[in-house]
Amino acid sequence: MQIKKEILEFLRKGKNLLAFSYGSDSTALFYFLIQEKIEFDLAMINYKTRKNSDLEEDEAKKLAFKFNKQIFTISAPCFKNNFEKNARAFRYDFFEKICFKYHYDNLILAHHLNDQLEWFLMQLSRGAGVVELLGMSEFEKCKNYNLIRPLLFISKNKILNFLNKENIKYFNDESNENEKYFRNYIRKYFSNNFAKEFEKGLEKSFRYLQKDKEKLFDIKKIKEFKDLLICPKDEGYIAKTVKIQGIVLSAAQRKEALKNDCVLSGKIAIVYKNEKAIVFKYEVCEKLPKKFKEECRILKIPRLLRAYLYNHHISPSDFILQV
Secondary structure (H helix, E strand, O other): OOOOHHHHHHHHOOOEEEEOOOOHHHHHHHHHHHHOOOOOEEEEEEOOOOOOHHHHHHHHHHHHHHOOOOEEEEEOOOOOOOHHHHHHHHHHHHHHHHHHHHOOOEEEOOOOHHHHHHHHHHHHHHOOOHHHHOOOOOEEEOOOOEEEOOOOOOOHHHHHHHHHHOOOOOOOOHHHHOOOOHHHHHHHHHHHHHHHHOHHHHHHHHHHHHHHHHHHOOHHHOEEEOOEEEEEOOHHHHHHHHHHOOOOOOHHHHHHHHHOOEEEOOOEEEEEEOOEEEEEEOOOOOOOOHHHHHHHHHOOOOHHHHHHHHHOOOOHHHHHHHO
């Protein structure tokens, strides 16, 4: 497997956390990072959905001990519906809390070329824009850490060849065969065979598409002020900014977000002021002081934003200077 030297050098300079499952992809990445002498620790979620779930967690702890790695584990609750969406939200919330609490600079994920194609097709089927279609990048800036995907342009075949060549043990996740999960359905009937037959062209295409996306969206146009993200009132930039906050917009949410100030998934709020979109974690306050409310009224501060400003001791007039 060949990974960009720039990515490896970047990882050598920071404190790293690897999202680990003991499946083929994260296991290959584990041993590749060991070979490259890059320091990292592990984070693992046990979804308790398979008979081997506890065994895999125990084996992961043994592997961490063997290589002197710290491992953070958690058992997920039983999600009654929309497993993929809820599991993803739970997963990234867990990672974010660890990175924040223990000061990890980089979260390393084992997404690969086939995953890119699966995601692309899933979003294409739902009616998505460029930001959602190209939802994965090798390097992605999040609020408290960097998201790094070293294997993003490496195919599943190459990953399996690496594991077989090095005689490395890993676990097969039998739930990957369950077609009730949309990703598995896309993988089985569309992406797997396509990726095998057109691997080289697929890699080139995604590299070109990523470069084109970077030209379309100037990340410098997204400003940060006291954990508020401020961007142009433009559909693409709003989608990109909301994604930084952890939500990939659906077609319906795109429509909702562009109509008026709103709260998405009960978590992320979007308000508009002076042709700018302000994206932030939605908060409430039982009772705002009368003086503060009056200042907000005079300065025409969007109502959904007022509690956030008050809770974070941000003067309404200081906020106005930013937009």
